[in-house]
Amino acid sequence: MAASTNGKTFKVIGTRPIRHDGLEKVTGRAKYGADYSLPDMLHGKMLRSPYAHARIKSIKIDKALALPGVKAIITGADLPTLPDEMATGGEGPVNLAHLSENLLARDKVLYDGHAVAAVAATNAHIAEEAVRLIEVDYEVLPPVMTVEDAMKPGAAILNPKLRNKEEGDKETNIASHLQFKRGEVDEGFKSADYVIEREFKTAMVHQGYIEPHNGVAIFGSDGHSTIWCSTQGSFAVRALSAAVAGVPESNIKVVPAEIGGGFGGKLTVYLEPIALFLSKKTGKPVKMIMSRGDVLKATGPTSGSTIRCKIGCTKDGKLVAAKIWMAYEAGAYPGSPVGAGAMTIIAPYNIPHMIIDAYDVLVNRPKTAAYRAPGATNAAMASETIIDELADKCGIDPIQFRLLNAAQEGTAQTAGPPYKKIGYVETLEALKNSPHYKSKLEGPNRGRGIATGFWFNIGMNSSAIVHLNGDGTASVVIGSVDVGGTRAAQAMVTAEVLGIRAEDVRPLVADTDSIGYNDVTGGSRTAVTTGAAVFAAAEDAVRQLKERAAKLWEKKPEEIAYADGVLTTAGDPSKKLTIKEMAKQFARTGGPITGRGSVNLRTVGPSFAATCVDVEVDPDTAKVKILRATCVQDVGKALHPSYVEGQMQGGTAQGIGWALNEEYVYDDRGNLRNFGLLDYRMPTCLDLPELETVIVEVPAPGHPIGSRGVGEVSIVSPPAAVANAIAHATGIRMVVLPMSPPRLMKAMHNKRNGTETQAAAAGR
């Protein structure tokens, strides 16, 4: 690992070149998964359950199979049975049996939209007609829709084989219970002057990427196959498709198409293995695209949750104890991000006594998937609003209150070793000094709120190759799918090390045959970890350049220097070659130069962010207008500031949607009512103001450039910041998400009538 270059000035890193893939994206020529077509291709469509919870008694496909144009129909019974155990995939371990059952149900359906059969036909319309002709006989079972209902004694059981450590051999819907403890929490509360305890409920929300899931697969008669798809992880698609379809992994090539948004939702597979299996069955390529309704019904949203949070502090503003109970919806199969929620909920603070109990709970909703800092936003809604209330009680400014308790280098984490150098204090100071925070907010029904957020960021594996071209330019080949501009950033890292212009580096995101193993684009890892791999590959190329110059000048490689694209040697100013000149000599000095880099980063710097929002609450309609919003984030070192700002703005916008309008609305039969983008209400252009950003740079130790993860943490704090702003505008402490007009209206009405109880204040 190269020594950290903290403190060094950069020539290319930190500038704002036009992104290399920009032209194809603004002309519509860039190819996303659904833009791929092959000759003689079939189209696949899924039949999905209309019931939230039911046993499948029989499936009759003969009428559907008889429709002209239909070439194959499969059900769960056709797929290989996979072991009910964990395997590697996506961002972490995956239970293959659950994955396969989620893609095509076996004996039970567990949510409205759970796939039951797949049809391949000569065109998409015929496939849809065939889907309607499949007859399924269901035995409808009672739906279990909330964590409270799922945890009640006597609740209907989703998976009779599920067990957890505490309940022994008892059937249960609780997949796991984690506990984190420090100190003696009851003693801790005794020394508190103020204690606030509230119960929060946050609704299930979806990542909301504009591009639905897709996949085109071709299974060759020689056993080799290719899958084109929009994904955040081509190697994950390869591994998971191989397992589900029963095909050897090394025989699959996955070509990552451009991706129209992921945010964690495209780290797993839904259609790819099915398309692959259908292609194997029919001998033809198969294309599948998910409808928007199916995306909302059947692809992982993130958990709704119930969080009981109790925090105490002294009247001088010192936090002393925290007691937290949190239950997250896993959906139909285990795997909610409740663990991450537990580890982030009080991460920004130094609290001596704490106990956190975290439950992963099955409900008849789609299997949850990662959504940008999974688990942390739900948690921050609880902790950051209570901390705001405590600050108010102590009469201390909310930023100052946090500074008094801020985690720093050496502070214990909720789990794991103490923090290394982190930027929480710097983030808070930057917020305090921001133009937004320094401005005055005036006018009726207006309030300002701030909140902060923490996210770990992951490292894991990346590999990269740098080729030097004969004209002194270079290409960099990476395996990290580009969701938002990272390809340009990697070209910039390469250019920085080689001492050439960013425009002279061509970046390429390669398929699984053409580049070494890469973990997914997620977990805020790409700029950091792929950046480290690219840095290493470029340095490897520079090492070889020095060796070639040494050969030409009859010196030792250690006597050659390389800076700003020029090779020199000490004590002989006549010996000087630019990379362009050296490139002309590659053939006669040993052949083409290719540098390689491969890293597995075990620890990476965590990120902190802070959000400040000003709101105006309409007293008649309870509509909340966002007047002004600022995101402050410590990114270590921004590679391309425009795209770093873009990540911060994007996370802020999603957080505002989560705060005010987004939620899954299920009826009492367990059917999703708002499975379209009109009623699953995400922010539009008209709902948001300018989004101000402040980039803080506290370099991460041990990283060659000092970068920290960028992509996720900005979504963690906005809902709590909006809740705090509403509290300062109206005097009402909301404890539900979203704080949509009907709920806020009810709370305002109750407050006006003096009928304020805990439940009423929450808008229930």
Add this chain to the structure above:
Amino acid sequence: MAKKTVVETTLNGETVEFLCEPRECLLEVLRDELELTGSKEGCLTGDCGACTVIVDGRSACSCLMLAVEAQGKKIETIEGLAGPNGLHVLQQKFLEHAALQCGICTPGFLMSAKALLDRNPSPTEPEIRYALAGNLCRCTGYDKIVRAVTDAAKTLASGARAA
């Protein structure tokens, strides 16, 4: 299944003929029949705007229009936005302002923005936000998109050629 119909239309300035089933929407025909995949499918219910095209000068969701309705009309898609001398000012400004991240909504935004500037060359920020409210973006929070459109309007107003 009904027989296919021949439709004649003007597409990006050229006369074009295509075959389609009556039940197909314009978006499907653009993408699958004419292989113009620049217009994107996000929802098929007219809520996201990723399929935005311009029909007889008005922006429209091509998923809400039957392909047969294109008969005799003037259709503009993203593929026709750049001119013989290079990118449209809007496309150039989107690149300069980093107004795209994943890029899937970008063609739709560019067409909506063009339809706006064609009829209102000096829009205020609220007017820009209102005109673009039918295009959803999940990546950017819209900030840089609005800046790009504002800058493009200024550049065009100063007499620069559009494309």
